Amino acid sequence: MLSIHGHEVLQMMAGNSYTDSSLLEAIEQQFGKNAKFHTCSETNMNAEQLICFLKLKGKFKPVNNSGFTVNEKKICRH
Secondary structure, rough: OEEEEEEHHHHHOOOOEEEEEHHHHHHEEEHHOOOOOOOOOOOOOOOHHHHHHHHOOOOEEEEEOOOOOOOOOOOOOO
């Protein structure tokens, strides 16, 4: 199975705001429910694990009281 880089999820998020559940739904719609993801330092993550990882790495910023978007300053460009 092909693994998708987390950068693709971050790029998908640009210009939109999400909650955990709406981001999970958007990822599943875009990449499929069984998609696997990797980053520069982690591999073999499902969508829920990727969301947790990206949060821990500070890749999101708050947008309103209940949502967040991608912190574009924190996207690696390699």
